[in-house]
Amino acid sequence: MSPARRQILRDRIAMSHANRVVAFQGAHGAYSEQACREKLPGYQSRPYKTFEDIFIAVEQGDAELGMLPVENSMAGVVSDSYDLLAVHNLHIIGEYYLPVRHCLMAHQGVNVERIHTVYSHPQALAQCHSFIKRHGWNRVAVYDTAGAAAALKEEHREGEAAIASALAAELYGLDLLAEQIQDSANNTTRFLIIAKDGIIPMPNVGCKISLLFEVRHIPAALYKCLGGFATNGINLTRLESRPVAGRDWSYHFYLDFQGRMDQVNVQQALEELKFYTHNMKVLGCYPESLRPESQGAL
Numbered sequence: 479m480s481p482a483r484r485q486i487l488r489d490r491i492a493m494s495h496a497n498r499v500v501a502f503q504g505a506h507g508a509y510s511e512q513a514c515r516e517k518l519p520g521y522q523s524r525p526y527k528t529f530e531d532i533f534i535a536v537e538q539g540d541a542e543l544g545m546l547p548v549e550n551s552m553a554g555v556v557s558d559s560y561d562l563l564a565v566h567n568l569h570i571i572g573e574y575y576l577p578v579r580h581c582l583m584a585h586q587g588v589n590v591e592r593i594h595t596v597y598s599h600p601q602a603l604a605q606c607h608s609f610i611k612r613h614g615w616n617r618v619a620v621y622d623t624a625g626a627a628a629a630l631k632e633e634h635r636e637g638e639a640a641i642a643s644a645l646a647a648e649l650y651g652l653d654l655l656a657e658q659i660q661d662s663a664n665n666t667t668r669f670l671i672i673a674k675d676g677i678i679p680m681p682n683v684g685c686k687i688s689l690l691f692e693v694r695h696i697p698a699a700l701y702k703c704l705g706g707f708a709t710n711g712i713n714l715t716r717l718e719s720r721p722v723a724g725r726d727w728s729y730h731f732y733l734d735f736q737g738r739m740d741q742v743n744v745q746q747a748l749e750e751l752k753f754y755t756h757n758m759k760v761l762g763c764y765p766e767s768l769r770p771e772s773q774g775a776l
């Protein structure tokens with residue numbers, strides 16, 4: 479498709495999405511909002527304090543969609559997001575990989591040498607571990623990166639800085655003291671887009687399926703659960719386990735794999751999976767985004 483044609487289609491989609499709302503966690507300027515803007519242009523992004531608030535907003539119809547970070551290429555799983563997927567009945571309708579480029583910011587005129595404490599989201603602090611350690615700064619975890627920038631702006635405390643996006647520095651009028659301070663140049667966060675209803679993706683697009691299950695307590699249960707995927711030639715892309723709330727030493731397994739619900743090999747693998755599991759729940763079947771550079775808007 480030519481770039482001009484692609485732009486026309488994007489504009490059309492943006493117009494048809496006008497006035498629709500996507501919920502994200504954090505303050506304006508959070509990476510989650512950046513993901514909303516890039517993946518869902520034309521949607522209005524609305525900030526919510528917690529991940530749970532995103533689920534509630536979508537369930538109650540305050541927002542049509544939610545943008546949820548689930549894993550980062552360096553710091554790993556965002557466990558709260560997974561735990562909420564287990565207890566709420568929302569569906570995954572898309573995914574997005576956002577390159578995350580962290581910046582150090584402070585009030586105008588602050589010298590890097592005088593900084594002693596940095597504020598940010600725990601994931602961002604983890605992603606900038608080496609940079610912070612090299613400077614020997616104290617770290618203070620707050621509920622989002624942009625919120626750290628906003629709070630810093632409100633109250634000028636000597637020797638304090640925030641780690642957040644360049645967008646947050648611009649929105650809150652802070653000076654950028656350093657850019658690209660994350661430990662890995664390719665630092666990327668994967669987001670899931672959640673909605674009340676699932677979708678049936680267009681034919682001819684590559685898709686992923688996400689599901690969760692608990693294994694029956696029999697020897698080699700997980701091995702047997704995954705066997706059906708191997709024999710049916712299905713490519714798994716992620717396996718995560720989380721403790722089940724209120725039941726010690728029981729686990730939810732979250733599995734992502736390539737495929738569509740109408741494929742015979744997928745149905746066979748799921749049949750086999752059901753035999754060794756209980757509480758199996760398909761969270762969604764949605765178009766796959768492989769790498770940041772291969773992504774387009776919804």
Ligand SMILES: O=C(O)C(=O)C[C@]1(C(=O)O)C=C[C@@H](O)C=C1
Pocket residue numbers: 503504507508509510511547550556578599601602621622623624667
């Ligand atoms: O605080 C933000 O800006 C967020 O969007 C949250 C979040 C996360 O939870 O992982 C998202 C992307 C980055 O990896 C760091 C933080």
